[in-house]
Amino acid sequence: MNKSYEQLPEAMITGENSLRFSFGSGVEKDTYYKVRKFCKIAEQHSGHYFQEIVPSFHTVTVYFNKELTEPNEMIERLLTKWIQSKEEEAEPMERKLRIPVCYDDTFSLDMDRVISHTGLTREEVISLHAGHTYTVYMIGFLPGFPYLGKLHERLATPRLPTPRDKVSRGTVGIGGSQTGIYSLDCPGGWNIIGKTPLELYVPERKEPFFFQAGDQLEFQPVTLGEFHEISKELASDPEEIKRFIAD
Structure with a gap:
């Protein structure tokens, strides 16, 4: 398995309708590739559950509709999609x-x-x-x-x-x-x-x-x-x- 996927991001409930997924600390290009990839996965599988997806240098914060899903259910859903994602898609195209x-x-x-x-x-x-x-x-x-x-x-x-x-x-x-x-x-x-x-x-x-x-x-x-x-x-x-x- 590609090293980008050997370790799952750390998931944390940060509010009644928000989750934060952390890919480490610092400003590193490899880390940011993971952030961008995770955002893409979240966008593809968000449906009507998500309200906003906010990336930073090494984290992704997801705001979801609390009326439609539970935090732990959403964490499991996203981490499962992350594990299943194809390694050749890990690095998005760049301008x-x-x-x-x-x-x-x-x-x-x-x-x-x-x-x-x-x-x-x-x-x-x-x-x-x-x-x-x-x-x-x-x-x-x-x-x-x-x-x-x-x-x-x-x-x-x-x-x-x-x-x-x-x-x-x-x-x-x-x-x-x-x-x-x-x-x-x-x-x-x-x-x-x-x-x-x-x-x-x-x-x-x-x-x-x-x-x-x-x-x-x-x-x-x-x-x-x-x-x-x-x-x-x-x-x-x-x-x-x-x-x-x-x-």
């Missing part, structure tokens, strides 16, 4: 994205703070940040905001002691051991190291949310001139964002 990021001084407001904390040069910070493939583990806390993993450990930098009142959408930051992109203007305390010209959330676009859980993305450094050129192109035709999907 690969190339995200242009401008690390120019115009946008990298906290680059010096990251350099001071890590002991790296500016070039090393950019090289490490852009030279890695990240998994989109989930979308939140803003519409379209991607939680990414894993950041290179040498780049980890504590959040700002005092958050900014406003961080502009498209801003790329480092917060502790994570990196992410602000999808909307909002307050924020992550260290700002760059900005992407891509609009991650556009309600009028055919697909309003650019990122999907499970996406694999790489940051591609661009110059300030290239940043403005891409911004202009996307303002003219928001659907052109699709060209940053590698496959």
Whole structure:
């Protein structure tokens, strides 16, 4: 049996109509594959029992209709389906994205703070940040905001002691051991190291949310001139964002 299935997730009743299934701790790609697989199984066999299925980095919370089923019955049902699922289905298909990021001084407001904390040069910070493939583990806390993993450990930098009142959408930051992109203007305390010209959330676009859980993305450094050129192109035709999907 595939190692992904040797150990059942830990099931816990978390409320009168909610269950949580835990696949360990930490931010690991293999763990997240299990989370996504479990969500797919739950969706396929939910029928009219489930109200909502909520994944995180390493857990799945299921909200069910308490009038139609008992918690222990639902746990048994889902764990049985998990055991029966085919191992070749364990790893869902992924999209690969190339995200242009401008690390120019115009946008990298906290680059010096990251350099001071890590002991790296500016070039090393950019090289490490852009030279890695990240998994989109989930979308939140803003519409379209991607939680990414894993950041290179040498780049980890504590959040700002005092958050900014406003961080502009498209801003790329480092917060502790994570990196992410602000999808909307909002307050924020992550260290700002760059900005992407891509609009991650556009309600009028055919697909309003650019990122999907499970996406694999790489940051591609661009110059300030290239940043403005891409911004202009996307303002003219928001659907052109699709060209940053590698496959």
